[in-house]
Amino acid sequence: MRHALLLGLAAAVAAGVPWTQASAQMDDPVAAEFDKFREVLEKDNPAELWEVKGEQLWTTPGGPKKASLEKCDLGLGPGVVKGAYAQMPRYFADVDRVMDAEARIVHCMITLQGYELDKLDDKPFSSATHTPDPVSITTYVAAQSAGMKLAPPQNHPKEKAAYAIGKEIFHYRAGSYDFSCASCHGVDGQRIRTQPLPNFTKPEQAIRSVQGWPGYRMTGGVMHTLQWRLTDCYRQQRFPEPGYTSETLSALLTYLTVNASGQVYKGPGIKR
Amino acid sequence: MKLTTLAILAGGTVLLASCATGTGDPRAEALAMMDRDFHARGIASKDRLKEDAVMAACNKYNDNPPADVVARLQKEQLATIRYPADGKLLGDWKAGEKVAQNGRGMAWSDKGGVGGSCYNCHQIGPATTSFGTVGPSLYQFAKMRGFGTDIQRYAYGKIYNSKAFNLCSQMPRFGHVQALTEQQMKDITALLMDPASPVNQ
Numbered sequence: 001m002r003h004a005l006l007l008g009l010a011a012a013v014a015a016g017v018p019w020t021q022a023s024a025q026m027d028d029p030v031a032a033e034f035d036k037f038r039e040v041l042e043k044d045n046p047a048e049l050w051e052v053k054g055e056q057l058w059t060t061p062g063g064p065k066k067a068s069l070e071k072c073d074l075g076l077g078p079g080v081v082k083g084a085y086a087q088m089p090r091y092f093a094d095v096d097r098v099m100d101a102e103a104r105i106v107h108c109m110i111t112l113q114g115y116e117l118d119k120l121d122d123k124p125f126s127s128a129t130h131t132p133d134p135v136s137i138t139t140y141v142a143a144q145s146a147g148m149k150l151a152p153p154q155n156h157p158k159e160k161a162a163y164a165i166g167k168e169i170f171h172y173r174a175g176s177y178d179f180s181c182a183s184c185h186g187v188d189g190q191r192i193r194t195q196p197l198p199n200f201t202k203p204e205q206a207i208r209s210v211q212g213w214p215g216y217r218m219t220g221g222v223m224h225t226l227q228w229r230l231t232d233c234y235r236q237q238r239f240p241e242p243g244y245t246s247e248t249l250s251a252l253l254t255y256l257t258v259n260a261s262g263q264v265y266k267g268p269g270i271k272r
Numbered sequence: 273m274k275l276t277t278l279a280i281l282a283g284g285t286v287l288l289a290s291c292a293t294g295t296g297d298p299r300a301e302a303l304a305m306m307d308r309d310f311h312a313r314g315i316a317s318k319d320r321l322k323e324d325a326v327m328a329a330c331n332k333y334n335d336n337p338p339a340d341v342v343a344r345l346q347k348e349q350l351a352t353i354r355y356p357a358d359g360k361l362l363g364d365w366k367a368g369e370k371v372a373q374n375g376r377g378m379a380w381s382d383k384g385g386v387g388g389s390c391y392n393c394h395q396i397g398p399a400t401t402s403f404g405t406v407g408p409s410l411y412q413f414a415k416m417r418g419f420g421t422d423i424q425r426y427a428y429g430k431i432y433n434s435k436a437f438n439l440c441s442q443m444p445r446f447g448h449v450q451a452l453t454e455q456q457m458k459d460i461t462a463l464l465m466d467p468a469s470p471v472n473q
Contacts, residue, residue: 161301168302171334173327175320176378176451177444178435180331184406192392192404193375238378240316246309251302 038270046216047139047268050131050223054140057133063113072108074101074141085145086265089254091156098162100253102138102227103245109134121244125231126222138225139214139268146267150210152257159254162247166255169248170200176238181252183237185209206259212269219272226253299332314380326435335440342439349436352448353429356458361424363458365469371456372396372463378451386451388431388460393443396463397470406442413464415472428461 058069058081074084075092089100095107109115126135153159173180184192185200198208214225230249234242242248312318326345329337337345355361374387390396393406396413417423430437432447446452452460463469 161298164298165302165305168298169306171331172302172306172323173331174323175316176449178327178330178442179444183442187406190404190406192406194402195404197406235316235379235381238316238320240310240318240320241313241380242306243309243311248305248309251305 034272041270045268045270047143047214047223047270050136050139050214050216051143051268052140053131054136054138057137058140063109063115065112065114067112067114069105069108069112069137071112072105074104081141081144083145083148085142086148087145087151087153089159089162089250089257090153091158091162096158097247098158098250098254099245100226100250101141102134102225103250105137105141106134106245109137124244125228126224128220128222131223135214135223135225135228139223142214142265143267145265148265150207150257150261150263150265152254152261154258162251162254163258166251166253169252170255174239179237179239181233181237200256200259203259203261203263206256207263209256210260211266212271214268215271216268217271224271315378315382316380326439330440337439346436346439349433349439349445349448350429353432353436354447354454355425355428356454361421361428361458362462362465363455363460365459365462365466365471368456368459368461368463368469369397371452371460373400386456388446388452388456389444390460398473399470410464411471413471414467414469419465419467419472424461424465427464428457431457431460 058072061068071078073079073092073094074081075087075090076082076084085101088104089098091098092104092107099107106117106120109120110117120132120134123130124132124134126132154163170181171186173183180186182201184190184197187197188199188202188205190197198205200206200209210226213229214223216222217224227244227249230252231242231244234240306321310318310321323331326349329341329345333341371388372390374385375389375392376382377384377386377389390410391400391403393404395403395405395409395411398411413427414423426437430443431452433445434441434443435445435448444451447454447457464471466472
């Protein structure tokens with residue numbers, strides 16, 4: 001049943017139905033169609049496939065050390081997954097830095113399972129033929145916070161510093177075209193072509209930077225995390241590439257998530 | 273006077289208390305962090321991360337630097353503009369339309385072939401309804417402003433280096449960073465300025 005649905009979706013995407021480029025403007029019929037389609041899909045979200053895979057990866061011994069991730073501390077104690085995603089990024093004393101969910105999961109894969117960062121960050125993002133394990137695991141972890149309010153802590157000095165630094169990075173203009181994150185996401189009601197641009201500096205719109213991620217992306221039919229989303233924004237900003245699970249990305253995610261604090265996270269979703 | 277001093281001292285204490293890491297200056301820490309974390313990929317070299325004098329002023333003052341800084345830097349930016357040696361500012365508006373539609377170029381996933389990305393942010397020709405709204409509408413550009421050489425020079429100059437006219441403009445400096453060629457900029461200028469261009473119908 002679900003496979004039939006996915007096949008139908010894949011066929012529609014492959015047929016080049018122009019959800020891929022066009023738009024979620026209110027008065028745009030294509031966008032309206034997409035929204036209807038998303039509503040139907042969300043009842044039977046393809047992201048669940050990666051949740052199941054991620055749960056297996058979490059509980060099954062793996063890596064050179066043949067260990068599971070069940071002792072991984074996502075901030076609420078070793079092995080506690082429920083609610084952890086909604087309370088990240090946060091400070092972790094063992095690494096003395098703020099980490100977002102995916103950065104922490106990768107850290108656990110390295111320290112508990114014995115993986116090497118060089119191998120995990122070689123091709124960290126999903127393609128049509130391959131979904132990296134951290135993506136599936138992040139999807140599983142995120143799903144265990146569905147329906148919870150976002151509550152990234154701002155208690156430790158480094159959590160406060162990450163917010164302030166993330167705010168600076170968000171507004172930092174450079175690159176070939178003088179763009180910052182705020183060039184597109186710092187003003188109300190703007191759009192690129194027909195794509196509306198949420199203003200992430202405002203709490204009520206900042207939720208849109210977190211909601212639906214990790215997301216099953218209809219463009220290409222792949223599962224993507226926020227690490228991918230921010231990295232691809234930097235590509236479009238004409239910047240060089242930020243390091244996978246780097247402090248820069250954790251700081252930006254701190255800024256965005258704290259701005260959205262108190263709003264309900266719905267779990268892994270569907271993106272255009 | 274004493275109250276002011278106290279307030280400054282109190283503010284300083286708060287600042288000091290918050291600087292458990294590094295220098296405590298978020299901007300300085302952000303710059304150092306990005307320098308550590310970014311790497312070159314494809315055509316996107318690491319030096320793109322550096323802010324030039326213009327971006328440094330815009331970043332430092334939240335896109336609103338003091339008037340004297342604006343005047344000095346705009347003058348410098350104006351001096352960077354190289355107008356075509358043959359004196360002809362208008363190319364082929366049909367070619368300009370293609371450049372305006374093309375949003376590719378300069379990203380690490382690109383190899384060459386740079387477009388102007390104009391429709392990403394501007395309404396231009398009447399046939400394209402999928403235009404962005406980050407910049408102002410350019411529909412009927414010359415019809416509203418006049419077809420004279422002064423407006424032609426302004427249009428070409430703005431495409432070449434937008435910061436010469438509005439220091440913290442969100443528009444890229446297409447000629448200054450050598451994203452577009454002289455011919456491409458002439459063609460876009462024609463799209464905006466040619467009386468035969470659909471923009472001016």
